[in-house]
Each structure stands twice: as C-alpha cells, then as structure tokens.
Amino acid sequence: MSSLQPVRGTHDLLPDDSRRHRWVEEVAFAAAKRYGFGEIVTPIFEFTEVFSRTLGETSDVVTKEMYTFADRSGDSLTLRPEGTAGVARAFISNGLAQSLPLKLFYRGPMFRHERPQKGRLRQFHQVGVELLGVESPLADVEVIALAWRVLSELGLAGKVRLELNTLGDADSRAAYRDTLTAYLSDFRASLSEDSRNRLDRNPLRVLDSKDEGDRKIVEGAPLMSDSLTPSAREFFATVTDGLTQLGIPFVVNPKLVRGLDYYCHTAFEFTTTALGAQGTVLAGGRYDELIAQMGGVRTPGIGWAAGIERLSMLVDQVPAGVRPITVIPMGDALRAMAVAERLRRAGMTVDLGYSGNMKKRMARADKVNARFAVIMGEDEASRGAVTIRDLDGGTQDEVPLASLEEHLGRLL
RNA sequence: GCGGGUGUAGCUCAGUUGGUUAGAGCGCCAGUUUGUGGUACUGGAUGUCGGCGGUUCGAUUCCGCUCACUCGCCCCA
Structure with missing residues (x-):
C-alpha cells in the first residue's frame, strides 16, 4: 500500500470536479431555502450510540460499516454514516422542540466502510432535508415536492423515477410483519441463504431480494397494503393524492422497503438505471418515533438524503463560471x-x-x-x-x- | 464481506509469443514570431510498465501474494 495513494474509497475533488459538486449542492440548498428550510451544520462525528441506537442494532450500516474509534479519553466515537441521526440528536440537545415545525437542510461528508464501486465511496457526500414536528401527510407531500424540484433543476427529471410505498404505522407494521413472516416461513427451505437471514432479522427486506427464486416466492406474498390500519391507509392516500395534484409522477412499489429501522409510513426513492447497481439517487421517508427512541419528546419527522457524487454523475453540464x-x-x-x-x-x-x-x-x-x-x-x-x-x-x-x-x- | 475483470507517461491507450536505449495521440515545455492568444509547423521533457516476492542467464511480459480501480452480489445516497 502506497501512502501516497488516497485512502481506499476516498477521492480528491480537483477544481473542475469541485465546481460540479458545489453546483449540485447549491442547487439543492437554493431550492430548500425557497421551501423555507434553513441550514443546520452538525459535527461529522458523534458518540457511537447516536447511530447504533437509532439506525437499528441489526442494520448493516451499524453492524459492519461504521468508522468507529475510541478517542483519547476513551469515548467511543463514530464518523457519521448518514445525516438524520445527528440532526435528531441536535434537535434534542438544543431543545428545538420549542420551535416546531422545523425545516432543516444539511450537506457534507458521510462515512461508510463498504466495498467501493462506481457511485459508492467510503467518504461520500450528501445533501438532505428534515422536516420535524408535522404529523400531517402534507409534510410528506411538500418534502417530496422539494426533492422533485431539486432533481428537476439539476436537469434530471427525465432520468429518474419516483417509487413510493407506505410502511404503515406501528400497528400496521407489526401486523404485516407477522403475516409476512408466516407466509415466508412456509418457503424457508427454498429461500436463498441471504433471505433466510433476512427472514430472521428484518423480514421486510426479503421483499426486495434480487434472487430469482426469492422473487417467485415474493410474488405470492401478502402485501403491506392489506395489513394497513384504516388511518395508515388514509394517510398514504393523502400523500398519493397530493403528489398527483402537484403533478409529480410516481409509481407505487409495494415491495419498496427501507434499510434503516426508524422509518414508518411514507418511504420513497428516486432511482435511475444509469448508474448500474447504485440506482438510488435520493431516498427518504417518515420517522415519527425516532426522536422519542433517542430520548426526546416524541416528535414526528420526515426527510430525505441524496448522494452528491451520484447526482453529479448524472448531471450533463454545469453552468460555466465567470470569465476573467x-x-x-x-x-x-x-x-x-x-x-x-x-x-x-x-x-x-x-x-x-x-x-x-x-x-x-x-x-x-x-x-x-x-x-x-x-x-x-x-x-x-x-x-x-x-x-x-x-x-x-x-x-x-x-x-x-x-x-x-x-x-x-x-x-x- | 463474497465472486469476476483491469492496472504501461499528467490523460486515453498501443506494445513486448521473456532478451540490450518501452511507444502513439492529447496535454506540457521551448522555438518559428525580442508588443498579441485560440490555427499550423519544428524540437524537447516525462515512466520505479501498480507494489512485493518467486521461476529464469534475463521478467514490464510467466506464477503467487498484495494494493487500487471496476462489474455483479450484499447494502445503500
């Protein structure tokens, strides 16, 4: 290993790359400001438990992808693998429950020890928004509208597709988890090894397995929509109606799930086919229990994050700079x-x-x-x-x- | 973390069926033009042939390991 090489999965942004990177970031920030969002800057490292307790002890991110280290006083710290947990922590630390609803925008580096690929780095950058303190599905609509605005202004409206699903409220999820587990258990022996593991740890994840055999089994699986409580169903209907009225195209994908544990109700992803295996360009959802889980007053929230590197690769050309x-x-x-x-x-x-x-x-x-x-x-x-x-x-x-x-x- | 591909100048790539000084285009530098660019012409510099080890009289070429990138899986932005 040559010490003159950058660390695996990290990258230098030379002025031309940087111009593109900053442009993406600025377009997102400018749009967010028009929706009433202000920027929050949180530290790039936190106490490890900020992430381990919120993302889910069994999630891949927590179990094998975090950059965790002991600092000189022996505290366990972690380089942030995503932005929401840190914003939630800042919300509690600063007593921001006093000033709801709150609209926050953030940007900056995130760290995940994954195997690098195109569009997948160990230090990568995100822009993201969080809207806190709004129970109404109107918040979901507005936050998705902002995402669509950002992508449109980057010239990507024709290159991405919005997939939408609901994970329901806690009751819906519990009910669905049971019926799904019951169904899948009958096929346990025929499932792929990965999916057998998922069945034990997070059965919803079996739904988006890419394994041929799994997909056949999943085709016959009961759907989340059948387990929804009436209020969860109504919530989702308001979201889809809202998007339709705003003219934002989407498809409902009943198999769309989320990797991080804190999500409920609306889950969405903007995907592209132009980046190989890394098709997700912007993703988010609702997380009503997250802040309560962290020890704050229960405060609903919804947000999304987008990968700047992935967006940059899709963007055709950025406006030229000032000619000197x-x-x-x-x-x-x-x-x-x-x-x-x-x-x-x-x-x-x-x-x-x-x-x-x-x-x-x-x-x-x-x-x-x-x-x-x-x-x-x-x-x-x-x-x-x-x-x-x-x-x-x-x-x-x-x-x-x-x-x-x-x-x-x-x-x- | 698992499986496959690749690794030669700053960049894109050719080449050596193992043999003395490793090539092209672009870019860079200099000149044709001692006060005028983007074109043209002429000349020039630059490589531990990714790294380490092995086989061999001899390795950039063969083998092993390793590092990096890349494709798929996993996961996700």
Whole structure:
C-alpha cells in the first residue's frame, strides 16, 4: 500500500470536479431555502450510540460499516454514516422542540466502510432535508415536492423515477410483519441463504431480494397494503393524492422497503438505471418515533438524503463560471498587479500571470478562457493609457487608465 | 464481506509469443514570431510498465501474494 495513494474509497475533488459538486449542492440548498428550510451544520462525528441506537442494532450500516474509534479519553466515537441521526440528536440537545415545525437542510461528508464501486465511496457526500414536528401527510407531500424540484433543476427529471410505498404505522407494521413472516416461513427451505437471514432479522427486506427464486416466492406474498390500519391507509392516500395534484409522477412499489429501522409510513426513492447497481439517487421517508427512541419528546419527522457524487454523475453540464479579465504587463509587473487590484475591488474577476513574455501571457489568457485582456504596454503608459483587447472578437482599443473600470464595466 | 475483470507517461491507450536505449495521440515545455492568444509547423521533457516476492542467464511480459480501480452480489445516497 502506497501512502501516497488516497485512502481506499476516498477521492480528491480537483477544481473542475469541485465546481460540479458545489453546483449540485447549491442547487439543492437554493431550492430548500425557497421551501423555507434553513441550514443546520452538525459535527461529522458523534458518540457511537447516536447511530447504533437509532439506525437499528441489526442494520448493516451499524453492524459492519461504521468508522468507529475510541478517542483519547476513551469515548467511543463514530464518523457519521448518514445525516438524520445527528440532526435528531441536535434537535434534542438544543431543545428545538420549542420551535416546531422545523425545516432543516444539511450537506457534507458521510462515512461508510463498504466495498467501493462506481457511485459508492467510503467518504461520500450528501445533501438532505428534515422536516420535524408535522404529523400531517402534507409534510410528506411538500418534502417530496422539494426533492422533485431539486432533481428537476439539476436537469434530471427525465432520468429518474419516483417509487413510493407506505410502511404503515406501528400497528400496521407489526401486523404485516407477522403475516409476512408466516407466509415466508412456509418457503424457508427454498429461500436463498441471504433471505433466510433476512427472514430472521428484518423480514421486510426479503421483499426486495434480487434472487430469482426469492422473487417467485415474493410474488405470492401478502402485501403491506392489506395489513394497513384504516388511518395508515388514509394517510398514504393523502400523500398519493397530493403528489398527483402537484403533478409529480410516481409509481407505487409495494415491495419498496427501507434499510434503516426508524422509518414508518411514507418511504420513497428516486432511482435511475444509469448508474448500474447504485440506482438510488435520493431516498427518504417518515420517522415519527425516532426522536422519542433517542430520548426526546416524541416528535414526528420526515426527510430525505441524496448522494452528491451520484447526482453529479448524472448531471450533463454545469453552468460555466465567470470569465476573467487578464492583465498583461509589458514591463512593470507590480504596476499591473496594482491595476488588477483596482479591478477586483470593482468586483471583477482578474487573472494575472506571474511570468512570461506577451505571447505566453496571451496563451494563458486563452487557457483560462478570459473575456478581455488589459495590455499595459510602454507606449500606452507614456500616454496614461492601456489597451483593452476583446479576446472573442480579436479587436482592441486604447482607453485612459484612469477610467479603465468604467470601460470594462460597459463591455462586460 | 463474497465472486469476476483491469492496472504501461499528467490523460486515453498501443506494445513486448521473456532478451540490450518501452511507444502513439492529447496535454506540457521551448522555438518559428525580442508588443498579441485560440490555427499550423519544428524540437524537447516525462515512466520505479501498480507494489512485493518467486521461476529464469534475463521478467514490464510467466506464477503467487498484495494494493487500487471496476462489474455483479450484499447494502445503500
């Protein structure tokens, strides 16, 4: 192992990648703000129990994917594998039950010790939202609408598909779990080994098994929708009606389940076929019992998270950045830097080479995609002037140095 | 964590049926043009042939291990 390689599953974002990454992040944040969300920034590590108690002791994330370590005082800490648990913890720590409903947006790195693949990293980045304190299914509709808005503004509306399901309330889930387990147990011997394990630990997961034999068995399985209590059924109907009224396309997938234990009622996923095995691009659901489970006052919540790397791979092109102005000195480089400073003070983006003759500096201007070059030659200097060259048109004009900002301002 | 594929210059890739100085295109640097770019032409630099070990007179080429990436499973954003 070479120590000059990045750690497995981590990645450097060079300026071009970074521009794309930030753009995705900013589009999401800007949309969230329009829906009334504010940003929350929580630590990237927490006490281990923040995650182990909320995500489910048996979930894969907790049992084998967390970066957990003892710090110098012996506390067990964990690099966050997802964002919701930390937001829930912050909600309790800060007594935010006083200010409901609460709309929070977050972004940043997450860590999971998985086997890396395309679209699956050990340090990856998410944007996400949480809406806390609203019992009504209208919250579900609005939060999904925001997700759809974000994806649309990233130009991905045609590339993703919204799948929706309900996991019901606690009573519905308990009832369904029983009937499903009873059904699957009859086929125990024919199930795949993975699914036999799932049957014991989290039977709902058998539903989305990819094993051929399992799928046949699952086809005949009882559906969640048959076990729903009347109120859970009505809740889900309001969500689907709401999405229909807002013109957001979706398909109900009765086999859609969630990996993390805290979900109930609405579960949804935006998926794509363009990323191989990593088809989920944005996913979320409702978690009414999470905060109570963590020891806070029972506060319903719903949210989603999206993987920035996965979104970035789907995005065709990001808007170009600002084109700079290049200042090219023929003689006194310090004088040029002073002029560059003047232009920057006036709000302009200015590139200034550090060396080279005129030809070199012009070539550099081209490479940084400069819009104009300000040429500071000795001839012009003697007249108190400077030349502005239009790099697209190839034309140039001499203007007084004193009014350079004004001239450039007109041209830009 | 399990199974398959790949690993040669900054990038994309060719090549060596095991044999002396390992190639192309793009990019980079310099020049044709000592005050003018994006084109063209000329020249130049750059590789522990992923790493370690083995077989061999000799390995970038064969074998083993390892690391990384990648595809599928698992899981998930």
